[in-house]
Amino acid sequence: DAGVIQSPRHEVTEMGQEVTLRCKPISGHDYLFWYRQTMMRGLELLIYFNNNVPIDDSGMPEDRFSAKMPNASFSTLKIQPSEPRDSAVYFCASIGGVGNTEAFFGQGTRLTVV
Amino acid sequence: AQKITQTQPGMFVQEKEAVTLDCTYDTSDPSYGLFWYKQPSSGEMIFLIYQGSYDQQNATEGRYSLNFQKARKSANLVISASQLGDSAMYFCAMRDAGGTSYGKLTFGQGTILTVHP
Numbered sequence: 001d002a003g004v005i006q007s008p009r010h011e012v013t014e015m016g017q018e019v020t021l022r023c024k025p026i027s028g029h030d031y032l033f034w035y036r037q038t039m040m041r042g043l044e045l046l047i048y049f050n051n052n053v054p055i056d057d058s059g060m061p062e063d064r065f066s067a068k069m070p071n072a073s074f075s076t077l078k079i080q081p082s083e084p085r086d087s088a089v090y091f092c093a094s095i096g097g098v099g100n101t102e103a104f105f106g107q108g109t110r111l112t113v114v
Numbered sequence: 115a116q117k118i119t120q121t122q123p124g125m126f127v128q129e130k131e132a133v134t135l136d137c138t139y140d141t142s143d144p145s146y147g148l149f150w151y152k153q154p155s156s157g158e159m160i161f162l163i164y165q166g167s168y169d170q171q172n173a174t175e176g177r178y179s180l181n182f183q184k185a186r187k188s189a190n191l192v193i194s195a196s197q198l199g200d201s202a203m204y205f206c207a208m209r210d211a212g213g214t215s216y217g218k219l220t221f222g223q224g225t226i227l228t229v230h231p
Contacts, residue, residue, distance in 0.1 A: 031217050031219075033219055035221075042221070042223050042224060043205065043221045043224070045218070045219070045220060045221075048217065048218060048219070050216075050217055055216075055217065055218075056215070056218060089157065091159060093159075093219065095209075095217075095219065101147070101164035101166075102161075103149055103161055103164070103207075103209075103219065104161055105151075105158065105159035105161075107157075107158055108157055108158070108159075110157075
């Protein structure tokens with residue numbers, strides 16, 4: 001398996017534009033997590049899915065953020081409209097069932113909103 | 115609610131010496147898992163070690179070991195024989211296995227480790 005794959009690796013966009021971040025989890029993993037990392041706030045959990053169903057989205061900052069997981073091999077995090085304060089590194093993590101010791105992250109997407 | 119606390123913003127260690135990075139956690143669930151990750155300056159998150167709440171033995175992975183003290187709710191990472199390449203940010207994380215937070219993976223604030231030659 002190639003591990004968790006995120007795209008794009010880097011994204012620069014103008015304020016007000018829509019941004020879509022993508023994640024392909026490890027095959028067979030039941031859980032998928034989206035995190036945001038900034039210097040000020042550290043590593044924040046935005047949302048997580050179990051078997052493609054959103055379980056907890058309490059970390060999603062506001063209505064401008066949305067996440068979907070249409071199938072077991074693909075998830076998106078969308079920001080519309082984007083703002084400069086959304087600039088951060090966004091990580092996707094793929095984990096097996098609870099009790100499973102495999103917990104792997106993608107390379108991250110560095111988002112810059114100008 | 116889950117809470118993970120790493121009280122050491124930064125730690126320094128001499129090359130070849132051992133270092134302990136602290137992590138305490140708070141949960142009301144009896145079943146949970148504890149993880150440690152390394153984040154070098156390149157930015158990727160590297161999984162290091164895992165400890166289950168019912169595991170009797172402390173987890174070990176090469177030079178990494180987890181000092182698990184369940185009654186104290188601590189899960190400290192011990193790195194033996196430090197190397198220059200160990201300089202990085204280290205995160206402790208907990209995953210609940212019960213209640214409304216089932217499966218949730220929550221991280222601490224991180225500790226920056228610097229290894230001196």
